[in-house]
Amino acid sequence: MSRLFLNSFDIRNFFRSKTIVLRSYSKFYSKVHNAPQEKIPNLLQKSSKIGVFAGGGTVAAIILRNHRVFCEKKTRLSGYKDISTKNVPFNWKKLWKYLKPHVFYFFAAIAGALIVAILNIQIPLIIGNIINIVSRFGETNNSKLFIEQMTIPCIKIIAMYGMQAFSTFFYIHMLSHLGEKMAFSMKRDLFEAVLKQDIGFFDDHRTGEVINRLTSDIQDFKSSFKQTVSGGLRAITQIIGCSASLVMISPQMTLITLLCVPSIVVVGTIFGKLLRNISIRAQVQGEKSTSVADEAVANIRTVRAFAMEADEEKLFETEAALAMDLNIRLGFGIGLFQAGTNLFLNGMVLGTIYMGGYLLATKQLSSGELMAFLIASQTIQRSFAQISLLFGSVIRGMASGTRVFEYMDMKPMIPLTGGHIIPDDKLKGNIEFRNVEFSYPSRPDQVILKDFNLSIPAGKTVAIVGASGNGKSTVVALLERFYDVNAGSITLDGEELLSLDPSWLRKRALGLISQEPILFGTSIIENIRYGKPDATDEEVINAAHLANAHNFITSFPQGYETLVGERGATLSGGQKQRIAIARALLKNPTVLLLDEATSALDTESEKIVQAALEKAQKGRTVIVIAHRLSTIENADIIVVLHRGKIVEVGNHEFLKNSKGYYWSLIYQQQEVPAG
Known part of the structure; x- marks a missing residue:
């Protein structure tokens, strides 16, 4: 007043x-x-x-x-x-x-x-x-x-x-x-x-x-x-x-x-x-x-x-x-x-x-x-x-x-281009996390990873497991450089990720297959070619063969020219996932990132997709984020995360016999208690 x-x-x-x-x-x-x-x-x-x-x-x-x-x-x-x-x-x-x-x-x-x-x-x-x-x-x-x-x-x-x-x-x-x-x-x-x-x-x-x-x-x-x-x-x-x-x-x-x-x-x-x-x-x-x-x-x-x-x-x-x-x-x-x-x-x-x-x-x-x-x-x-x-x-x-x-006028913190690249003859796929600490920009007070140290040798398959919310997918997001670490460093073949060209990193070095692959509302062949726009039709078909996708694609009346609808709505989950695998493999990445790639599939589709992934993993460094532990039993190294920290590292048999966090996770997923 x-x-x-x-x-x-x-x-x-x-x-x-x-x-x-x-x-x-x-x-x-x-x-x-x-x-x-x-x-x-x-x-x-x-x-x-x-x-x-x-x-x-x-x-x-x-x-x-x-x-x-x-x-x-x-x-x-x-x-x-x-x-x-x-x-x-x-x-x-x-x-x-x-x-x-x-x-x-x-x-x-x-x-x-x-x-x-x-x-x-x-x-x-x-x-x-x-x-x-x-x-x-x-x-x-x-x-x-x-x-x-x-x-x-x-x-x-x-x-x-x-x-x-x-x-x-x-x-x-x-x-x-x-x-x-x-x-x-x-x-x-x-x-x-x-x-x-x-x-x-x-x-x-x-x-x-x-x-x-x-x-x-x-x-x-x-x-x-x-x-x-x-x-x-x-x-x-x-x-x-x-x-x-x-x-x-x-x-x-x-x-x-x-x-x-x-x-x-x-x-x-x-x-x-x-x-x-x-x-x-x-x-x-x-x-x-x-x-x-x-x-x-x-x-x-x-x-x-x-x-x-x-x-x-x-x-x-x-x-x-x-x-x-x-x-x-x-x-x-x-x-x-x-x-x-x-x-x-x-x-x-x-x-x-x-x-x-x-x-x-x-x-x-x-x-x-x-x-x-x-x-x-x-x-x-x-x-x-x-x-x-x-x-x-x-x-x-x-x-x-x-x-x-x-x-x-908004300036991104992570540029799309800039930095050097690793020549193909020197690109092996050795990855190392050193004292990494990270919080999401939208939740700066919540620490997701703390004192995270992990060495991944080239050509090995490393599975990262743990309960939901413990930072498994965050590891993949940091490797893709969707976010930068708050402290510590990540290296690829001895080169810090911050010094590498982000576009080269994503186009050539890394191949990501996520839990819910998003397809564009165009034909199957163009969705696969999205991984490498200058790829020939023959290269696309070879990638589809490698992803166990060729047979179901050719069963469609229009074959590779079949329109998938918005976000791939006309395809099943397993079909979408195999097209996504083919899209990732088309660029022949040195490091393959599988972020719970089979967790949303039924048992039959999971077996088909898992077979495709096993073919795709040969000769590559593979990081698997897994929820279903049955899919990572053959991994060379299994890393167990708990509250953003590594609590166990080893292979399946070693961790199972240790009766620690990994054994507890197996117990929770089995109908009969693990002996």
Whole structure:
């Protein structure tokens, strides 16, 4: 309440100071024009009431700022991080980066818009001249002289209308060309920036949020940019030019017409900052609703299996309602500004007619000059109205641009390229973990691996086992360099992973087969070729043979050209896994990483896939993350993890006879207690 009272007190002071300024203006006007102050139209005295507009805007700002969203409920997305709600300033340098390569189109559009604006300034003067001619011949019958005097002004105005039409077409075409090229460059660079982000970035950001910035935000920015340059430039030029014309026609009327313009600037500044923040919040909330829809559609089988359609619909409705309320608030603010602007502009027209009539009656103004003044003032009115309409577009565009540039400016900690590579003749597959300590970036307080030391000889198969949550899959993630260790080091053939080229490491040295392989919605042959884009069809088929996948692939009517559906939805789990194995083997990796590759399969599929994996392991260093202990009995080394530390190392028989953690895990998985 005290805050609201203070704002109200400030508003009253604003009114009082505004009235004092306008009265001082009145005295100044009377001295300059040698006219008694009492003869100045009452409109000037009453214009002090314009302070109500600015004050009303401030009150509306208070309402908008303190109003709470009507349905801010907690949902499963409530705890998700929204870094976009920060008040990040708009990056003008980044905008210039995208504008600079296409600056020719920009200046061409500016030239076209300026020509249209200048023509709009000149047209009222010519129309005023035509009105004077008409008024002079209104009481005579000399039609021949009338036609002679009207011919040149009419030809001029027709030529101006034609030039105005062509210039309008020209600058709109230039802006469309410019906007599309900028949007394409931004979309390309944003997608590139997203793909380069660390895996930790995707841990913190939902898919729907990222896609929303690639689509909606860039579209909003592009539309806002084109509208602002075309409409804003034309409107500002017309305001300045027509204001100069008004001064030349009648300084007295111009003083009254333009006296209260600063009020719009004041209110626009107040509203601009507030509405930009609301716009950013609305866009973030829109991302949340998009994320709900994205997850529900992508996981439709899970939704259907649990009969959760109604719950997903309700969750989407809740998130969409939050976005709706924020957009309603944004629309309320923009509408209030536009309504106040229109009220002010209509008051300008009324003031012009009132003052013009007074000057016409006192023979200080001709009828043609009055008409020219009215047309010019209406041009200014339309320009201000255009600016008020652009106000909301600018707010949304700047908010969208800020969010797009925010992602572009994020620098990944782990580069995609850079560093040296190990020559093929020296690449053996010796791996060593030395005093490794690691916590996930999203959970820095939870230590996953601590004092982790492990040496893996080249050509050996090492299985890592342990209860869930003890860091088995983390070992694979660190080898793939999805994350960097917090302390310690990992080496490959004596070279630190940090010094190696990450792209070479993943393309050539390592081959990952995960528990849930994701296939792309294309043909089988293209899914396998994803492991080595320049592979021949023969190489793809050989990889499929090695993965025990060729027989089932050729049993399909379209063979290798069979479409697998989104995420491989038309294939069984075992079929998807064998295609994933073929994809990994196609690049002939030195180190094969199997992250619970058979744990999600039925017994029959597991046997087939296990046979494929045994063929694939020959001649390679293999790290197996296993949940089913029966699949790793033949491993050369078995490492047992417990709470991020290695507690046992040995082969199957040795660890089984030791009656320690490994024996306990076997006991838990057997129906009959291990003897």
